[in-house]
Amino acid sequence: MLVMIGTFGLHNQATTNESLRTVYSDRTVALGALDIVIRATANNRLAIASAIIDPTPNNIQKQLAQVDNNRERITKNWDIYMGTYAD
Incomplete structure (x- = not known):
């Protein structure tokens, strides 16, 4: 009886671990990638605004390089985000 209960408990633990791994890989990794996309997009807006405010050739080149890097x-x-499974 105890062996059966122990086996049942180990099976349930393995199932729980797999579920948590799925949550991590499908949700947490996706949110991290999406956060980088959002921040880089906001940074591009700031770079473009900076180029408009200070339209010197040197600043424009600097801001365009930043936009390319962010892109x-x-x-x-x-x-990465699109490669994850999301309901």
């Missing part, structure tokens, strides 16, 4: 981060993390 790469956005694309990479959007792909």
Whole structure:
């Protein structure tokens, strides 16, 4: 009887661990990637505003480089986000 209860408990623990792994990989990782996308998009808005406020060639080049860097981060993390399972 005790062996059966122990086996049942171990099986349920394995099922719970798998469920939590799924929650982590499908939800937490996705939210982290989405957070980076949102922050990089906001940073792009600030860079564009800075280029408009101070339209010197040096500042424009600096801000465009920042936008390009953010665009790469956005694309990479959007792909990560879209690669996760979400209901």
